[in-house]
Amino acid sequence: MAGALSHIRVLDLSRVLAGPWASQLLGDLGAEIIKIERPGSGDDTRAWGPPFLQDAEGQDTRDAAYFLCANRNKQSVTVDFTKPEGQALVRDLARQSDVVLENFKVGGLAQYGLDYESLAAINPRLIYCSITGFGQTGPYAERAGYDFLIQGMGGLMSITGRRDGEAGAGPQKVGVALTDVMTGLYASNAIMAALLHREKSGQGQYIDLALLDVQVASLANQTMNYLTTGRAPQRMGNAHPNIVPYQDFPTQDGAMILAVGNDSQFAKLAIVAGHPDWALMPEFATNRARVEHRAAFVEAFTAVSVTRTTKDWIAALEAAGVPCGPINTLAQVFADPQVQARDTRITLPHAAGVDVALVANPIRMSATPPEYRSAPPTLGQHTKAVLADTLGLDDAAIELLVAKGVV
Template identity: 65%
Template sequence: MSSPKPGALHGVKVLDLSRVLAGPWATQMLGDLGADVVKVERPGTGDDTRAWGPPWVGGADHPAHDMSAYFTCANRSKRSVAIDLSSEDGQALIRRLAAQTDVLVENFKVGGLTQYGLDYASLSQVNPGLIYCSITGFGQTGPYAQRPGYDFLVQGMGGLMSVTGQADTEPGGGPMKVGVALVDVMTGLYASNAILAALQHRHRTGEGQHIDVALLDVQVAALANQAANHLVGGLVPQRMGNAHPNIVPYQDFPTADGHMILTVGNDGQFERLCTVAGHAEWAADARFRTNAARVEHREALVALLRAETVKRTTAQWIDALEKAGVPCGPINDIAQVFADPHVVARSLRVPMPGPAGELSTVASPLRLSATPVSYALGPPALGAHTEEVVREWLS
């Protein structure tokens, strides 16, 4: 599947010195949108995530385990060059490439590239229009700036684990991380947004700039309503399992054959839920008439609902509630996600070329009518494009 039209970022050159997830996630998005992304990797080993398997691209018997499934999630739409940054020749080559680059993304420790003369201050001298994005755990300033930062660590430090998981009083209670490296993913999204803003600024002024994106900053910003509940109301949000601090009913409920999710966002939806459940009188009950009242009387309402939801199967509830316009859904495992007819219709599984034949990746969620995302360039083999990139960029 490839786009017949140039992408929105066609002509933008990106030098990607990042590894693992946050930086590669940002540059993959830029590549999907048409930028020419060149991934700089260590000769012989490459990005750390190449070795984060199994599973491996090509299967367990593939002779060269240099591409894990993990690596493929964040490295399509790129070309790979193998350059030794610790060598003078490698540093000189990066400086020459950076002189031709629009955007450079790196996630070394603060000051880590200064010793090589590859920091923003040095490279902006040879390319004043360079947009240089640094992704770190804690940012370029502050008392934690020199600390290494990892997604799991920041989920704890940034408050996410304090509101994720069952309450301490419940079985299995205690802090819990999210099931994917969500801070890294969000950091990649914030970084790509900042890069696009910097490109627009340069379009107007010709000026490049240094972008400082930190995992901890992103995690705190993404606390959203939980942070607002604290800053405005003085509350310290706690773990509530699958319940919502501000909306009721908005959680999972047991059914005759499993569980379902109810996300009732307004009083009209609640009234229709009560009718479907055979208890229209609940909507008139002063304890439940408004969302604020339902939040106050959460325990009583949830107990009443659970007593009813176990009487029908998940499919029966979803069928009846969808007809009534009440938001609800199943709790799918990942295999069920990719088998879901809507996911299939939206083509969220994308076949791409790979070094061991065709492989599948997850589609970009960006749907642009005039400049659609391209899936022509699969995750690259280590150093596969070194000569090609040097010839194209430096000739």
């Protein structure tokens, strides 16, 4: 069956991660994605390597692994829209599109007549989503924003890292560009909501998404801990501010994670650990008490955790119904039988003559599951096809645009 969004065309002017992450999700759900890139260089992330995808001869291509993570199910069309002819091409594509997605600086596309007001005038049903670091309003609106910067400004790094006073303490960013990824997810949700609204109203609308807004919103319980008490949460390493035990513990041969979410699970943990009395002690019997006596419990359990191997602990705790697990490397992740059973790793044939390994979309739908139609494209791979099939240009017109450096 066709994907849930197979009737939708997205004109993607975005680059790097937040915008491409959103459009890849829409593409996985069936939408046609036309990715506009700069002639000669394309999306910045094509050069963000090594590592780079290798062709059939084992030579590096021009596409970094970074680019591959967010650009499947897309058609790459090169257009220089600093030139009038390029602007006309993008406007013609926007006229026939349902969604425009962009992440230029505030006002950056207005000089080319590619801003929301200009494109909505020729396509009132258009959904136009702008992603910026700080949004379209406010004193920081003109600033450029990158994920690392926003993780710092948005509070995430104030609660990530080892506790103050411990060796290696200090603010720490997350190991992936999480703010970009979250912004991409919010963007795709907003776009689909706007499309549903358009079905009722017939009208498009403008979406203003800011990385900083998303970062603050994504702090979840930590934000509410602060708003409720007026006390700023502190870095706690791998510990949880509201649950104990919910962290890593050393074992005889490494480490494991405990994620005890209620007092019943704690009672089972106490039995497996050989200390059923813990579940009866006033300072450990309830989660509230354990949070208040965190240091005492961590010390007590650590003395026990180091006496068994990680494998032994996990076998015993899983049998008792206590949530736990190892701390895997990526090699161990993709070797995990659960990950394999869920078909998390997929491959698609690439224009470089090789199959490229990718991570599957985690959405599982019974009627309209995600589709994997095409690998991330090479730069300009679909330029002539889109200009001919979508805009109806003949070979002579296309060759003239190529000769002028427009595409």
